[in-house]
Amino acid sequence: MKTKVFVLLFSLALLFFACSCKNSAEKSTDIGLINDEIPGNTNTAPEEQKTDLASAGEYRQKDKEVESTSPEVEPEKIPQKIIKTADISYKVDKYNTARQNILETIKRHNGYVSSENQSGDEYRTTNTLVIRVGSADFDVLVDELLKIAVFVDYKKISAEDVTEEYVDVTARLKSKKDAMLQYETILKKANTINDILNVQQYIRTLQEEIESLEGRLKYLNSKVELSTINLTFYEQGNIIPSQSESFGYKFKKTLSWGWHGFVAFFLAVIYLWPLWVVGLITFFVIRYFIRKARKKRAAKQQKQ
Numbered sequence: 001m002k003t004k005v006f007v008l009l010f011s012l013a014l015l016f017f018a019c020s021c022k023n024s025a026e027k028s029t030d031i032g033l034i035n036d037e038i039p040g041n042t043n044t045a046p047e048e049q050k051t052d053l054a055s056a057g058e059y060r061q062k063d064k065e066v067e068s069t070s071p072e073v074e075p076e077k078i079p080q081k082i083i084k085t086a087d088i089s090y091k092v093d094k095y096n097t098a099r100q101n102i103l104e105t106i107k108r109h110n111g112y113v114s115s116e117n118q119s120g121d122e123y124r125t126t127n128t129l130v131i132r133v134g135s136a137d138f139d140v141l142v143d144e145l146l147k148i149a150v151f152v153d154y155k156k157i158s159a160e161d162v163t164e165e166y167v168d169v170t171a172r173l174k175s176k177k178d179a180m181l182q183y184e185t186i187l188k189k190a191n192t193i194n195d196i197l198n199v200q201q202y203i204r205t206l207q208e209e210i211e212s213l214e215g216r217l218k219y220l221n222s223k224v225e226l227s228t229i230n231l232t233f234y235e236q237g238n239i240i241p242s243q244s245e246s247f248g249y250k251f252k253k254t255l256s257w258g259w260h261g262f263v264a265f266f267l268a269v270i271y272l273w274p275l276w277v278v279g280l281i282t283f284f285v286i287r288y289f290i291r292k293a294r295k296k297r298a299a300k301q302q303k304q
Helices: 002-037 045-068 095-108 134-147 163-189 195-227 247-272 275-302
Strands: 082-091 111-118 126-133 151-161 226-236
Touching: 045 126, 045 195, 045 247, 082 195, 095 226, 126 134, 134 151, 134 226, 151 163, 163 195, 195 226, 247 275
Parallel strands: 082 226
Antiparallel strands: 082 151, 111 126, 126 226
């Protein structure tokens, strides 16, 4: 009897234990399903976070490899980029007239003067202009400017092909922008502060590189679209006075030179005042000893 009761109690205990395990398993399964349904759940985010950051590192490495290799861009997609520059110097007959003709010629060909530097003395008047003009009008404007010259000192024209650099910068800029989109996507999935700061650092570095490349492209486009002409023109003066100068003009000029010479001599005397002081002291010392010697000779002669 006791044995039957013991077996019955043992069976009831096993049955109760099995029901408890089943309920706990069902609860854990339900919780797992609920967690899976919640978007951005932190139970699975760390693994996704590691995967995203790992892919970020791989993408960063790929981006560096793209920069180190020459980009493959079809030449027909980007037209040829040529930077034209001219350096010209010549003599003109009348300075004011030539300057007016030069400015009108520049305006007629849709150009403009970006800087002007005029200098001169009684022998020569010189002006240096930096002219910017469209690439299509460059050759015509150079020819028109040369027609104003009386004598050409030199004319130098250079054409720099920057197509390869333009293609390279364009490809690198596209690569940087693609990388920026990747990092912005990764930043949205980052959960920890450390990961967010790391991704933001990558983004700041990329932003600086993108701005630098965009600035270089802007500079190249400006140089290609607007060519540069460095023009120097001058009027030569009369170094030797002409025979037509009047007597009064020559007399006045001679007086002026004489006065300047006197002032220069007077200033030179003042400038050398230490030498004059030393000379006077030496003169009085020598004079003193000479007088003393004469007195001694006179005294000897009187004794004799």
